Amino acid sequence: MCLAIPAKVVAIDELGENATVMLGEVKKEVSLALVDDVSVDDFVLIHVGYALNKVSEEEAEKTLRLFAQAGVTP
Known part of the structure; x- marks a missing residue:
């Protein structure tokens, strides 16, 4: 998965x-090859060093809360 x-x-x-x-607290460099129109302060979904697509701040926070509830620390 x-x-x-x-x-x-x-x-x-x-x-x-x-x-x-x-x-x-972690900074990571990722490729933007798969995503258009990304700006500083945007949220992106990342996987194996690539930004896959942009998401809203609300969606990002919701997803991170669900990870925390599941005991997963990304």
Whole structure:
């Protein structure tokens, strides 16, 4: 089973090809090759180093709350 985790975009490189995302205290660089029109402060679903699509802040928070309730710490 695959799992995509919502994370907040905190920086985008000059070419717009990669973004730095935050998930809790963790920063990670991910590829934006699969997503268009991403900006700083957007939320994206990430999986194996790729942003898969944008999600709303509300949806991201809801998903992270469900992970927490299930005892999963992304």
